[in-house]
Amino acid sequence: MSNPEVLVKRVGTTLRKIRQERGMSLQGLAQRVDVSKLTLGKIEKGEANPSLSVIWKIANGLSIPISVLLNEDQTVKISRKNTGNKVVSANSACILEPMFNVSHYGSIEMHRAYLKPNSEYFPGSHQSGVVEYVTVMEGEVKISIEGEMFYLHQHDSIKFNGDREHAYINSTAAPAVLHFVMTYTNT
Structure with missing residues (x-):
C-alpha cells in the first residue's frame, strides 16, 4: 500500500x-x-x-x-517487495513489511524486514505462544536471544520462542533483508 x-x-x-x-x-x-x-x-x-x-x-x-x-480483504494476493504496507521501528533501524495479511485474528503471519547497516532493532518480547522463524535473505545478522548471540548469514534460519527478549543486530555496512514467519498458538 x-x-x-x-x-x-x-x-x-x-x-x-x-x-x-x-x-x-x-x-x-x-x-x-x-x-x-x-x-x-x-x-x-x-x-x-x-x-x-x-x-x-x-x-x-x-x-x-x-x-x-493491517488486514486487507482479498482472496488472492501477490506480495511484491517494497510495495506493501510498511511499519518503521521507533529508531528507524528496521522497516517491517507484512507480506500476507491474515483475517479474523489468524495464527500465522509473514513479514519482510529491512535492517539498516550498522543498526539494531529491539522488539523486546512478544506474548506467550509466539514462535518466530527468521531467515536471512540478504546480508548478515546477529540475533540476541536473552543475551545469547546467534550469527546468521545469507539463507541461514533460526527458530525461537518470541516471548523471550530478543534483538536483531546488523553490524555490517550493508543492509540486511530478513524473512519472518510468526506463529501464534494462543490466538
Whole structure:
C-alpha cells in the first residue's frame, strides 16, 4: 500500500472493531496494552500514525498478530517487495513489511524486514505462544536471544520462542533483508 493515510485509517478501524468485539472500553484497552487512552483514541480515529513499537504493544496486549491490524480483504494476493504496507521501528533501524495479511485474528503471519547497516532493532518480547522463524535473505545478522548471540548469514534460519527478549543486530555496512514467519498458538 502506497497511501499511508489509508493504512492509518485501516489500523484504526480494525483496532476499534476488535476492541468493541471484545467489549472493552478505550480505557480498558489502554491499561491492557500499555498505550495511553489519548493515543489509542487518535489511532482509532485515523488521526495518528503509530510506530512499530506501538503496534507491537497493541498486538501483544490483544494477543493478535500485528498483521491483523493491517488486514486487507482479498482472496488472492501477490506480495511484491517494497510495495506493501510498511511499519518503521521507533529508531528507524528496521522497516517491517507484512507480506500476507491474515483475517479474523489468524495464527500465522509473514513479514519482510529491512535492517539498516550498522543498526539494531529491539522488539523486546512478544506474548506467550509466539514462535518466530527468521531467515536471512540478504546480508548478515546477529540475533540476541536473552543475551545469547546467534550469527546468521545469507539463507541461514533460526527458530525461537518470541516471548523471550530478543534483538536483531546488523553490524555490517550493508543492509540486511530478513524473512519472518510468526506463529501464534494462543490466538
